[in-house]
Amino acid sequence: MGATPRLRVGLSTTTVEPVLTGGRLDGIGVYSRALLDHLPGAGCEVLPLSFAPPGDAGRLTVGRALPLSFPLATLGDLILPAGVHLHASGAMGKDAPPLDLFHATDYRIVRMDCPVVATLHDALPISHPEWCNPKMRRLKNWLQVKAARKAQHVITGSRYSIRELVECFGVDERRISVVHHGVGAEWFDAPAPEARDATLAQYQLQPGYFLFVGTLQPRKNIARLLDAYLALPPVLRSARQLVIVGAPGWRSEELVDRIKAAQQRGENVVWLDKLTDHGQLRHLYAGAGAFVFPSLYEGFGLPLVEAFASGVPVASSNATSLPEVAQGAALEFDPLSVPEMTAAMTSIARDDALRQRLVAAGHRRALELTWDEAARRTAAVYHDVLSH
Structure with a gap:
């Protein structure tokens, strides 16, 4: 033939x-x-x-x-x-x-x-x-x-x-x-430390932060993510920033106001609203201590897989398609429950063994999703x- x-x-x-x-x-x-x-x-x-x-x-x-x-x-x-x-x-x-x-x-x-x-x-x-x-x-x-x-x-x-x-x-x-x-093959290769550190320095980020990537819109559930972060113990918030990467979308005005108010109060919250550089996005994943994805609705949820491939432990909503995508490789929580989200963020920050298990499971899952x-x-x- x-x-x-x-x-x-x-x-x-x-x-x-x-x-x-x-x-x-x-x-x-x-x-x-x-x-x-x-x-x-x-x-x-x-x-x-x-x-x-x-x-x-x-x-x-x-x-x-x-x-x-x-x-x-x-x-x-x-x-x-x-x-x-x-x-x-x-x-x-x-x-x-x-x-x-x-x-x-x-x-x-x-x-x-x-x-x-x-x-x-x-x-x-x-x-x-x-x-x-x-x-x-x-x-x-x-x-x-x-x-x-x-x-x-x-x-x-x-x-x-x-x-x-x-x-x-x-x-x-x-x-x-x-x-x-x-995800593309490049996501599995750790970026050069010098390039990663330069990007983190440009945006005044300290390695180990909680990262979210996605457009600011109601279904992404970022308001509850902000609530969950602000409910963390002060010592944890001072050690780990919350970094939100995404452009403002429909009905995001109130959320933007809340983010800016938190920043003015001295909370450790960073919002990057104009990031378009693919290489810098990889650097931001590489510098994260945890990726948190609280979305209420996803047809797939690509940032989840980007985090898996980047070697970042993931805490994710258990809604819609996300459990199917994660296949057990993420620490799941109810996206409507701020206390559950806060607990997941606390566990992923403090439990070394949990982080190692999530990183290994995420890597295996990402290899299936290229x-x-x-x-x-x-x-x-x-x-x-x-x-x-």
């Missing part, structure tokens, strides 16, 4: 285009970038394609622009006959071979001239509307429901998300595959879709 032919895959890179994101990658951007980097090693010829606002097509730096902007392509879905498709292959030039498949990595999905695989990360706007911006909620609900119906197959990041996609979007469970997200493995599993989904 001959080798499996390389697939020509159009990959959505809208979420990684600097002209569209301002250079800041959210979780979907990290996912899209990882597939772009790792799918070629899984037997795919990857062609990055992006929706672009009118007038911005020439400024794209990661991929080529699709023939229409997303609003125009979506409008076409509404007013044009069902047989009319967006010619994604045409974006690669008139003489380029056609695409075998297009992979949309977020909700921006329209009818294409090839099969479409869509990654739907969660059903948050429908399952928990209280945690979403109401200005965008109805639009995102409508777009995601349409997306789920247009795609030949849906990928999601956890088994937990399957139930929500079935219940909220009406996706046939037989058309859903779970592909866990991952982007190379995610790319292989994603390519297997492509082949399965094209064989039916």
Whole structure:
């Protein structure tokens, strides 16, 4: 038997285009970038394609622009006959071979001239509307429901998300595959001590701090994390800073005020709201004494795996997909219980044997969750879709 032919895959890179994101990658951007980097090693010829606002097509730096902007392509879905498709292959030039498949990595999905695989990360706007911006909620609900119906197959990041996609979007469970997200090989290599120390010095951090990484928004539960930290014994707070890394998001004004008030009182709280350097983020993980992830809702929870790979002991919420991702490698707590969170932080700071067990378990779990493995599993989904 001959080798499996390389697939020509159009990959959505809208979420990684600097002209569209301002250079800041959210979780979907990290996912899209990882597939772009790792799918070629899984037997795919990857062609990055992006929706672009009118007038911005020439400024794209990661991929080529699709023939229409997303609003125009979506409008076409509404007013044009069902047989009319967006010619994604045409974006690669008139003489380029056609695409075998297009992979949309977020909700921006329209009818294409090839099969479409869509990654739907969660059903948050429908399952928990209280945690979403109401200005965008109805639009995102409508777009995601349409997306789920247009795609030949849906990928999601956890088994937990399957139930929500079935219940909220009406996706046939037989058309859903779970592909866990991952981390790159660089996360397993400790950064050079000099570089790590320079980053910590730049932000006035002392090694051994409690670290959180994520956008400031209600579902991330950072207000309770702050409460839990402030409930620690004073000697522990003086020895270990609380370092919050993340940009302000929707409904974060009160939390920002609380963080600034704690800082003004002399509490050992640091907020880094503009960090975009990937290398510096690795340095911050490497300098942490514990990673604390109190989220109320995650479709996957990538920072958990980044902490595992970085050799940091993890205390994590036991909600939604997080126990599935951790597989026992984190010290779990009820995210609605501040006392439980405080107890977990105290244990992880004071119990050397516990920390060693968590670091070892986290390393083993991270080795199972690499982007190379995610790319292989994603390519297997492509082949399965094209064989039916």
